[in-house]
Amino acid sequence: MAVPLAFFAVFFAYPVAAIVTRGLRVDGRWRFGRISEVVSDPATLDVLWFTCWQAVASTALTLAVALPGAYVFARFDFPGKGLLRAVVTVPFVLPTVVAGSAFLALLGRGGLLDELWGVRLDTSVWAILLAHVFFNYAVVVRTVGGLWAQLDPRQEEAARVLGASRLSAWRRVTLPALAPAVAAAALMVFLFTFTSFGVIQILGGPRYATLEVAIYRETAQLLDLPTAAVLTLVQFAAVAAVLALHAWTVRRRESALRLVDPGRTARRPTGPAQWALLWGVLAVVALLIVTPLAVLAERSLNGPDGYGFTYYEALRSSADSGGTFFVAPMEAVGNSLWYAAVATVFALVVGGLAAAALTRKAGRLVRGFDALLMLPLGTSAVTVGFGFLIALDEPPLDLRASWVLVPLAQALVGVPFVVRTMLPVLRAVDHRLREAAAVLGASPWKVWREVDLPLVGRAVAVAAGFAFAVSLGEFGATVFIARPDHPTLPVAIARFLGRAGQLTYGQAMALSTILMLVCAGSLLALERIRTDRSGEF
């Protein structure tokens, strides 16, 4: 527990405390009066209200749409399943500007649905909610599906043999077993949508603001640090309340389960009901996730002289001839992959150790630590970015100009995923297995390696995939600290989008398509590694 604690103290708590203190302490005196001023401002209350209800609505909608998907991905075998699982994670890495505009092309004014049925969703709350489903579908499919695939279906069958109906067998056996993973997924979707930034800005227009948007405006645009500090505290309080609620509801339900190899639980669907479910889920995925992505790919190929690779070629040639603005696409891909890989290692080490510590120990202190690990998801990137800047600026920790800052900031967002994905699985491991091993003389480390690790191997892969995808797509903090000569793909895309012109726009689309491919490819590779290794266990 020492490593994750130290990591969070240095790279999260300290910088955030520094920037908040900077806002609330003027000339050596605390200005707590500011807190009540900002909190009682009706504008703040409006923002808080909108932030809460859109997050609740988005979470509910995402669960409703994605839970059937989690089931299908966990229990059914169908061709292209691995690829599709990688594809649904792609929205995660796309810059919101790009994904948002693809989404608008589909749902907005003059979009596909508008032309077909006159359905327009731009600037309505529906656009925000659906975009949140688009972005967070993978969270549910991967976290819940990850555990679901490892539940032994024979337990449910046993209940049915004993006379339970299909529904009640599911309700009594599977649902309680899944509940912690569902709660974990719901929590993450909630935190993501609660702190939603780009989606709100693009699809909601300037009329809607979340706390995150407000914090960004106060910090980066207005430099009103006192107000930003208070809003950050308000966001902390709200997130802490949600985390407490989560801890309270989940704690009592987690139980030891029989976990099995996911390869053995999936089978081809049988019967019309199962086929209908499979096709239904595939249709939702096609409409909601694949089509917007396809729109992007189409735009990247739709050049001035018809379809072709003009924009891709332009990426190469402008990198050769241009100045500091241009960067060879392969170079940006390399930067992105390298940063994301380092960030994934950080996240896995820190998150893995934290999850192990959390399963082993109980008590109030540990629970508080659990919540602490989730806080980065509830903190705005600009707060962390500015915090890094003013806190990590003196030796021995003068990291302001160092490339390590990028993966460190990215890992901060990756750790909660690692913890949340691994924890339900780790807690589900039957404790008697561990005890038996200990009785037979195994050291705790050996118990962990021989008992826990084989069972959580899949969770590790899922967690790594998440951490990797999050790091690949991270923009908010990266743009503050990435060096311009080493931009990541999202940063390079943002640069292209910042200029007028057909070619630069096309190049942005081409780079986005490359980002999609890199993401899907990496996730497929990660899964492949896992399947190869699972033979050992």
Place this chain on the structure above:
Amino acid sequence: MNSQLRRAISAALLGSLALSALAGCGEDTKSGSDSKTVTLVTHDSFAASKAVLKEFTKETGYKVRVQAGGDAGAAVNQAILSKGHPQGDVFFGVDNTLLSRALDNDLFAPYTAKGLDKVPAALRLDRAEHRVTPVDFGDICVNYDRKYFADKKLTPPRTLDDLTRPAYKNLLVTENAATSSPGLGFLLATAAKYGDDGWKGYWKKLRTNGVEVVDGWEQAYYDRFSGSAGGGKGDRPLVVSYASSPPAEVADAKSKPAKAPTGVATGTCFRQVEFAGLLNGAGNTKGGKALLDFLLSKRFQEDVPLNMYVNPAREDAELPELFTRYGVRIADSATLAPQKIAKNRESWVKTWSSLVL
């Protein structure tokens, strides 16, 4: 007993220590510890030809290291937060809308760059003390879609007043003044033209005339505007953008058209001037001064237009053909004193939000 666990932890710790050490190595190339490098702190749209930067190294022996952070506003705020202990030696990218904030925070040390006499007085906003050096300027203007107006046989608008006429109802899209710099620029253009109180009445009219507000330039230009060759799917033929957007539209076209597909409403412009300055507390003051001289040198100034799509500050810097052929020289852009902007900015944006959003 659990020595293996302990070993794993110490390995992880060692790993992170090694990484910090690696990071430390990287820092040696930073300002201060190495007088051969000069660090330019800027926003993420800074761009220059590699060849030009190399030339600087050849002439002076200094290597330029670029440190970018966020958009222009965020970059300035970052610099203010780390003042006295700056991230580099020279800051580039503070514009006239943020200049007072930077100067009031004592961000810059005075230095008169070589070649300043070639910069028109109108751009030299810190004439008394020379804490900042003007490097480039650009105009935020309403752009129009030529094809739309030709098809409708409608004259494109030219002035701010035109935009409130019924003929142009529901045609304009602009950006949120609170979050976007062209959005703010357009608000300031109206404040400069109609005065402290008059601009509110103007925006009420604009609102009645169906102005649409989106959050950022990318959405306005690519998603809502009908004239951009890249996006071009929108249905609004008028957009708040830059005077240099038309040249940018044709910059990469293989066969150059006679006219850019978009035009500029010349009476709607607000002038944005970008400055550079020597940061207080810089590690490499000498190198910083050399870099400031270089930013004003003809060589760099003539490199500016095609890299950042703004105009060079020097009068004698030659513009590329792309700009002379497809760009527009705006003679009477609106301006406001930086102090006035600093004083009113927040309250204006608040009032604007309540009026328009």
